[in-house]
Amino acid sequence: EAGVAQSPRYKIIEKRQSVAFWCNPISGHATLYWYQQILGQGPKLLIQFQNNGVVDDSQLPKDRFSAERLKGVDSTLKIQPAKLEDSAVYLCASSYPGQDSFGPGTRLTVL
Amino acid sequence: GQQLNQSPQSMFIQEGEDVSMNCTSSSIFNTWLWYKQDPGEGPVLLIALYKAGELTSNGRLTAQFGITRKDSFLNISASIPSDVGIYFCAGRSGGGADGLTFGKGTHLIIQP
16 A cells, blocks of 8 residues: 655745645545654654544644644645744654554755 | 653664663553654654553564553664664554654664
């Protein structure tokens, strides 16, 4: 089966600009997650969707980050405006209970 | 929030040596997972553990879910060059679909 797809793979922006990331999960996976991985750290959960509803967004900085999952399939994560500390790899994962598969990530550099 | 303490941070070993790394938590987890991440890629699942005391193998890899449900270890036997990478432990405290809490990773380096 095809894995989790993410785009773009790399993005460089200046602070205060906006950026969006896209994720296409594995077909049939109802649960989708976005994680932030800062260099030298493990991934940190930002938001979890079950179908097209938000299950957990307690660690999402809602003043600048937003996410949606259209029709319970693809998802987008947006940052507006970006800060220097947002430089990280943004990982999307999908799950069919208990088996989490990760995409390759989008590496964001904020200058 | 919950944190996982993973050690060691890095390991420098010779090819053929055995490797051991562990993860501890102040909170109970219902699931422990071990992932490997190569540069520029997402984490790839190595072993999943679902019951306290469970010991599971995947080729040269063996992992155990601690009896207290607050720790786990991963062993790699007879290391080979392709084992180089960053290994992460991850725990799930709630149900089967809850998000994961990750450790900071163990960077495995194999010296020629």
